[in-house]
Amino acid sequence: MNQEIAGIRINYSKKSLSETEVAADPISQFNHWWQEAMESQISEVNAMTLATADANGIPDARIVLLKDVSEKGFVFFTNYESRKGKELHENPNACLVFFWKELERQVRITGTVTRVSEAESDAYFYSRPASSQIGAIASPQSAVIPGRAFLDQQTQAITERIASGQDIIRPAHWGGYQVTPVSVEFWQGRPSRLHDRLRYTRQEGLLWKIERLAP
Numbered sequence: 203m204n205q206e207i208a209g210i211r212i213n214y215s216k217k218s219l220s221e222t223e224v225a226a227d228p229i230s231q232f233n234h235w236w237q238e239a240m241e242s243q244i245s246e247v248n249a250m251t252l253a254t255a256d257a258n259g260i261p262d263a264r265i266v267l268l269k270d271v272s273e274k275g276f277v278f279f280t281n282y283e284s285r286k287g288k289e290l291h292e293n294p295n296a297c298l299v300f301f302w303k304e305l306e307r308q309v310r311i312t313g314t315v316t317r318v319s320e321a322e323s324d325a326y327f328y329s330r331p332a333s334s335q336i337g338a339i340a341s342p343q344s345a346v347i348p349g350r351a352f353l354d355q356q357t358q359a360i361t362e363r364i365a366s367g368q369d370i371i372r373p374a375h376w377g378g379y380q381v382t383p384v385s386v387e388f389w390q391g392r393p394s395r396l397h398d399r400l401r402y403t404r405q406e407g408l409l410w411k412i413e414r415l416a417p
């Protein structure tokens with residue numbers, strides 16, 4: 203074993219997490235932690251790991267950006283024809299993980315995934331900078347391409363069409379997904395690896411069960 207790696211340790215001690223202090227539902231609790239994370243000026247606070255699996259159960263994970271959260275769930279946008287899009291089509295279940303190391307916190311969200319409406323995808327797509335809109339059109343995300351020059355050529359061709367008066371149109375294969383949570387775990391680092399872990403599990407109706415997990 204590489205002792206240099208194995209010896210890396212941080213003793214977490216900034217905060218605690220108690221059943222008597224958390225909100226009755228995970229979205230309210232997430233919003234509370236989100237506000238504290240925003241106030242802490244964490245770089246790319248909305249960065250989250252998205253874990254998916256294909257029809258055979260082979261897992262995959264990558265970092266995506268949270269773009270909206272409401273009582274309905276957590277929203278991100280991507281290419282529907284990308285690897286993650288194909289996996290979500292085969293297996294519409296996913297896990298999201300936020301790690302805010304500055305606050306010694308993690309949030310894990312497990313849920314079912316559905317596409318957002320066309321109107322929601324349009325609204326977000328057209329709110330993006332023109333360069334990002336062009337990039338979404340130019341890139342066949344996750345497909346094998348011959349080289350960087352391919353992307354440059356695609357981008358240049360689209361840019362020239364727009365300069366000649368053609369409108370930018372959101373591609374039908376690009377849009378949003380919503381992760382509707384069935385369980386949400388809040389993790390607060392504590393000393394000696396005896397971390398606080400509280401898990402919300404969806405019950406009948408709008409109720410949530412809160413349980414403490416061993417670290």
